[in-house]
Amino acid sequence: MTDLKSSSEDIIIRFKDVYKSFGRHDILKGISFEVPRGQVLGLMGGSGTGKSVTLRHVIGLLKPDSGRVEVEGRNVPDLTKHELADLRKRMGYVFQEGALINWLTVAENLALPLQENTKLSKSEIDDLIAEKLKMVHIPDAGEKLPSEISGGMKKRVGLARALITDPDIILYDEPNAGLDPQIARSINELMREIADQHHATALVVEHRLECIETVCDEVVFLYGGKALVHEKTADFLRPTHPQLIEFLGPEARNA
Amino acid sequence: MTPAVPSLAIAKALQASPPEWAPAWLPDALPLAFVAGVLYVLWQLERFREAIGNVGSRIDLAWSALVRVHHLPKRLRWFFEQLYQSGIQNLHVVLLVGLFMGMIVSLQTGIELARFGQEGQIGTIVAASMTREMGPFITAIVLAATTGSALAAELGTMSVSDELAALDVMSVDKVSFLVLPRIAALMIIGPVLTVLCDTIGIFGGGFVATSQLGVGWSQYTTTAISALQEQGGIIPVPMDVYAGLLKSIVFGAIIAVISCASGLEARGGALGVGRATSRAVRDSIIAVIVANYFLTFFLYR
Ligand SMILES: Nc1ncnc2c1ncn2[C@@H]1O[C@H](COP(=O)(O)OP(=O)(O)OP(=O)(O)O)[C@@H](O)[C@H]1O
Ligand SMILES: [Mg+2]
Numbered sequence: 404m405t406d407l408k409s410s411s412e413d414i415i416i417r418f419k420d421v422y423k424s425f426g427r428h429d430i431l432k433g434i435s436f437e438v439p440r441g442q443v444l445g446l447m448g449g450s451g452t453g454k455s456v457t458l459r460h461v462i463g464l465l466k467p468d469s470g471r472v473e474v475e476g477r478n479v480p481d482l483t484k485h486e487l488a489d490l491r492k493r494m495g496y497v498f499q500e501g502a503l504i505n506w507l508t509v510a511e512n513l514a515l516p517l518q519e520n521t522k523l524s525k526s527e528i529d530d531l532i533a534e535k536l537k538m539v540h541i542p543d544a545g546e547k548l549p550s551e552i553s554g555g556m557k558k559r560v561g562l563a564r565a566l567i568t569d570p571d572i573i574l575y576d577e578p579n580a581g582l583d584p585q586i587a588r589s590i591n592e593l594m595r596e597i598a599d600q601h602h603a604t605a606l607v608v609e610h611r612l613e614c615i616e617t618v619c620d621e622v623v624f625l626y627g628g629k630a631l632v633h634e635k636t637a638d639f640l641r642p643t644h645p646q647l648i649e650f651l652g653p654e655a656r657n658a
Numbered sequence: 659m660t661p662a663v664p665s666l667a668i669a670k671a672l673q674a675s676p677p678e679w680a681p682a683w684l685p686d687a688l689p690l691a692f693v694a695g696v697l698y699v700l701w702q703l704e705r706f707r708e709a710i711g712n713v714g715s716r717i718d719l720a721w722s723a724l725v726r727v728h729h730l731p732k733r734l735r736w737f738f739e740q741l742y743q744s745g746i747q748n749l750h751v752v753l754l755v756g757l758f759m760g761m762i763v764s765l766q767t768g769i770e771l772a773r774f775g776q777e778g779q780i781g782t783i784v785a786a787s788m789t790r791e792m793g794p795f796i797t798a799i800v801l802a803a804t805t806g807s808a809l810a811a812e813l814g815t816m817s818v819s820d821e822l823a824a825l826d827v828m829s830v831d832k833v834s835f836l837v838l839p840r841i842a843a844l845m846i847i848g849p850v851l852t853v854l855c856d857t858i859g860i861f862g863g864g865f866v867a868t869s870q871l872g873v874g875w876s877q878y879t880t881t882a883i884s885a886l887q888e889q890g891g892i893i894p895v896p897m898d899v900y901a902g903l904l905k906s907i908v909f910g911a912i913i914a915v916i917s918c919a920s921g922l923e924a925r926g927g928a929l930g931v932g933r934a935t936s937r938a939v940r941d942s943i944i945a946v947i948v949a950n951y952f953l954t955f956f957l958y959r
Contacts, residue, residue, distance in 0.1 A: 483721075491827055491829045494825045504816070505815070515828060516828040519831075564824075
């Protein structure tokens with residue numbers, strides 16, 4: 404567990420009063436939270452509360468209407484194209500829908516970030532691909548096209564692709580969605596392991612309490628466009644806040 | 659009332675001599691004022707202003723592709739893939755349409771020429787109009803309808819399924835990775851298909867000339883070939899042929915840029931992809947026609 408009182412320069416991700424609306428729909432209405440180095444922060448909230456939108460701000464896919472989204476102390480919307488590209492090379496993003504390039508095979512999808520941004524040789528790249536595919540339990544999927552594999556497999560390829568550059572900051576958008584319980588457990592362990600061994604900082608959007616419990620150090624509950632609850636995982640799962648109790652349901656207290 | 663009557667009335671009115679007080683330059687200025695007037699009326703339409711507003715982003719995209727042209731060697735795989743795709747997609751259409759276009763030109767003008775006993779010159783007319791105008795133009799229309807729409811759909815689908823966002827996140831340059839090889843491929847396949855279109859059109863015209871107009875095959879080919887003899891100034895290729903090929907290169911680039919841009923901008927699920935696709939085809943055809951005028955203007959001044 405990370406020390407809650409870590410010094411301020413060790414805050415890797417910081418949201419400060421972030422507002423975001425799409426047309427007339429206000430999605431984020433003043434979100435603030437911080438993630439220190441090496442911590443895994445869970446994001447929970449109802450469908451459509453803006454969890455994916457929050458993740459997209461961290462990696463500069465969306466810009467806030469107001470407020471600051473800082474990564475390593477720098478405001479992401481203020482970064483130049485080059486600075487943003489450099490930052491992104493150290494980040495991994497697991498998309499909710501996989502977002503695999505549909506006309507590239509699984510292996511080519513994994514190779515892409517390496518070919519574009521590193522000087523690794525073909526055999527080094529192949530080794531890395533084999534290693535990551537094994538890590539997500541689909542060692543034989545390399546030659547398949549995304550249209551030829553199942554949703555849960557796509558999800559895992561997306562995970563492997565996000566991890567292939569060994570990023571320092573990882574954003575997971577529902578990494579467990581569509582996975583069977585056994586695979587989901589091992590993916591959870593994998594995520595925890597990456598956090599512990601590489602001290603990678605992570606944001607995890609997830610609906611499954613089991614994942615929250617094994618992976619996350621702390622959890623934020625998004626409600627009505629705000630970070631309504633922000634607690635250590637153990638406390639979060641024994642909720643006192645009425646909206647959170649309603650959201651998690653009765654079984655949460657026994658979790 | 660036949661449609662000819664109102665246009666005749668307009669022509670008569672335009673022919674009428676200007677009143678005494680009118681300055682001498684007025685008759686010359688009238689056509690210009692007419693074009694300006696049409697553009698002014700169009701400008702009042704929201705959609706038209708929007709379309710013109712898009713021109714800027716298209717030029718931006720073309721420029722960003724141009725400054726990345728040195729990336730092409732590492733995109734060869736996608737370049738050849740696109741070349742092959744667009745060749746396969748369009749070959750039979752271009753051949754069929756080109757054949758009939760040559761036949762139409764031959765029949766239409768042949769009948770007219772026959773009235774003056776000049777049908778012997780039909781080869782000249784068919785060869786010149788196919789290579790100068792019809793070949794590049796028809797090829798461009800077919801390319802826009804088939805490959806342009808496919809490009810917009812392909813990139814549009816990537817956009818709405820977060821694949822473009824994934825490329826951004828992986829710091830993969832979308833212009834270099836997606837757009838550049840497609841522009842390059844269409845700039846090559848355009849002239850290739852145009853040559854085929856020209857050729858089959860001239861043959862089609864010859865078929866009509868011999869079967870319908872009673873012009874001998876050898877006379878047809880002699881006149882057709884001699885029409886294409888005039889050498890161009892820049893490269894030692896017949897002027898009409900190379901002007902046509904130059905046009906088709908530009909058309910290929912226009913179609914690729916507009917279709918890619920339209921696909922990259924697609925938002926909002928399958929519906930958005932559909933909109934991007936039809937916009938790509940429409941805008942490509944408009945841009946090709948407008949560019950055709952200016953190219954003709956500069957090439958044949
Ligand atoms: N680019 C966009 N343009 C317009 N509206 C958007 C856009 N992105 C998200 N939204 C809207 O913002 C709201 C929040 O979306 P978001 O994807 O963040 O939800 P979520 O919390 O991730 O939900 P889920 O659990 O279903 O994934 C939704 O109502 C969505 O329609
Ligand atoms: Mg989401």
